[in-house]
Amino acid sequence: MLEVLKEIFNGIVFFGQGGNWKALIMYVIGGVLIYLAIKKEYEPALLLPIGFGAILVNLPLSVAGVPTTVAGLVDAGAAPGFLKVLFDAGIATELFPILIFVAIGAMIDFTPLFKNPYMIFFGAAAQFGIFVTFFATLMILPVVVPGMDPTYALKLASAVGIIGAADGPTTLFVANHFNLIEYLGPISVAAYSYMSLVPIIQPPVIRLLTSKKERLIRMDYHEEPVSKTIQILFPILVTVIAGIIVPMSVPLVGSLMFGNLIRVCGVLENLSQTAQHELANLITLLLGITIGATMTADKFINPVTGLILLLGLFAFIFDTAGGVIFAKFLNLFLKRKLNPMIGAAGISAFPMSARVVQKMAKKEDPTNFILMQAISANVAGQLGSIVAGGLVIALIDMLVKVN
Amino acid sequence: MTFSSLLLTGGFSVKNIQSMDLWAQGLFVVVIGLIGVFLVLFLFFLTIIIMQKISESVTAGKAKKTQGAEVQS
Numbered sequence: 001m002l003e004v005l006k007e008i009f010n011g012i013v014f015f016g017q018g019g020n021w022k023a024l025i026m027y028v029i030g031g032v033l034i035y036l037a038i039k040k041e042y043e044p045a046l047l048l049p050i051g052f053g054a055i056l057v058n059l060p061l062s063v064a065g066v067p068t069t070v071a072g073l074v075d076a077g078a079a080p081g082f083l084k085v086l087f088d089a090g091i092a093t094e095l096f097p098i099l100i101f102v103a104i105g106a107m108i109d110f111t112p113l114f115k116n117p118y119m120i121f122f123g124a125a126a127q128f129g130i131f132v133t134f135f136a137t138l139m140i141l142p143v144v145v146p147g148m149d150p151t152y153a154l155k156l157a158s159a160v161g162i163i164g165a166a167d168g169p170t171t172l173f174v175a176n177h178f179n180l181i182e183y184l185g186p187i188s189v190a191a192y193s194y195m196s197l198v199p200i201i202q203p204p205v206i207r208l209l210t211s212k213k214e215r216l217i218r219m220d221y222h223e224e225p226v227s228k229t230i231q232i233l234f235p236i237l238v239t240v241i242a243g244i245i246v247p248m249s250v251p252l253v254g255s256l257m258f259g260n261l262i263r264v265c266g267v268l269e270n271l272s273q274t275a276q277h278e279l280a281n282l283i284t285l286l287l288g289i290t291i292g293a294t295m296t297a298d299k300f301i302n303p304v305t306g307l308i309l310l311l312g313l314f315a316f317i318f319d320t321a322g323g324v325i326f327a328k329f330l331n332l333f334l335k336r337k338l339n340p341m342i343g344a345a346g347i348s349a350f351p352m353s354a355r356v357v358q359k360m361a362k363k364e365d366p367t368n369f370i371l372m373q374a375i376s377a378n379v380a381g382q383l384g385s386i387v388a389g390g391l392v393i394a395l396i397d398m399l400v401k402v403n
Numbered sequence: 404m405t406f407s408s409l410l411l412t413g414g415f416s417v418k419n420i421q422s423m424d425l426w427a428q429g430l431f432v433v434v435i436g437l438i439g440v441f442l443v444l445f446l447f448f449l450t451i452i453i454m455q456k457i458s459e460s461v462t463a464g465k466a467k468k469t470q471g472a473e474v475q476s
Binding site: 113114117118120121123124127128130131132134135138139142150153154157158227229230233234237238241242245246380383384387388391392395396398399401 | 426431433439443452
């Protein structure tokens with residue numbers, strides 16, 4: 001009789017097994033993410049599905065993901081759950097991040113950048129945090145995880161560094177490229193939650209690095225029309241240049257620019273609208289819940305997760321600092337000074353970062369308007385982050401390549 | 404091979420770089436990565452500038468043509 005009851009109520013038996021208490025912690029983590037999404041509205045479109053996915057996949061026997069036995073071992077005979085199917089179809093193939101990029105491309109307006117082309121360099125300077133964090137992670141990992149394979153350390157460090165791209169799909173793309181499935185959960189959670197925390201993370205860093213006088217600097221903005229030809233040629237030429245110089249960035253740059261071409265061509269309005277709304281919403285929904293499903297207790301609850309979350313924050317801080325310091329450096333040579341705060345908008349979190357900068361400028365002087373310059377730096381950050389992603393992949397692939 | 408000896412000898416082969424210490428490999432990625440990002444974005448910058456120059460000259464050419472036609476008429 002007891003045996004029959006055990007078989008029927010095997011979910012209860014599951015918690016009687018040693019180590020499965022970790023699943024309870026994951027329910028709490030999932031709950032916190034859902035709370036942050038609903039109550040604090042931190043990236044709700046992503047944190048809510050991620051939180052729910054984390055709960056789903058840690059339920060007894062993990063029927064929605066990779067089914068396990070009561071003892072917690074993978075049940076080889078059971079069919080994979082829908083989350084595992086989604087993972088194999090959308091994440092393992094890198095399809096979801098790529099489709100998200102098509103949607104983002106359709107949403108981006110590059111015209112502010114055409115009016116202030118020099119702002120593109122802020123998109124490069126604000127990737128500083130990626131590389132600093134990569135190096136820091138590489139130095140810390142062997143201490144936290146003694147005996148970690150150097151090749152694996154290089155791959156993991158690059159994925160942790162890319163959190164600083166402030167660009168969820170790029171982070172996912174890089175982590176997935178290096179097959180870091182067991183850390184996909186914490187890496188994605190760090191990337192998306194810090195993106196939503198940009199209004200909290202950036203202002204103290206900006207204030208620390210700038211004086212009030214610098215924050216009051218006004219910048220000219222000339223409203224000039226941008227020809228349709230330039231708008232159409234830009235995504236095509238950028239794709240070709242990136243494809244020749246950094247071939248590994250082509251999936252990211254190509255999909256972003258394809259989306260943008262649909263937007264600017266003027267003859268595919270329906271497709272552009274679909275990419276901006278239906279495609280973006282659908283993929284975001286599937287992406288979130290699938291990422292959440294990678295957060296199984298055995299993989300998520302370990303010291304490396306804490307390290308990833310900490311270093312992800314480090315990356316955001318150094319990205320912001322990189323952009324601001326670069327602007328201050330340029331001011332040493334420029335006659336018409338730049339407001340160094342716009343450097344902080346060089347990260348990829350669009351348009352949040354530009355809004356943060358404008359809000360800070362307005363706080364110092366209600367009549368100061370630097371939003372358009374900040375937007376220019378922000379769209380440049382989109383380009384910078386995917387180029388950095390492609391470069392990191394190319395460099396790490398070269399270092400770990402077996403001759 | 405150390406990072407400094409690599410720089411001094413200029414022995415930038417994949418094998419030499421792979422044989423460096425982990426920290427030196429990391430430093431290599433940092434330096435080349437940052438230079439690479441600036442370089443690629445510089446090329447994007449040039450693309451925008453060249454496109455703008457071409458567009459300006461085409462517009463100026465058209466305006467000149469129109470002006471000429473108006474004067475003739």
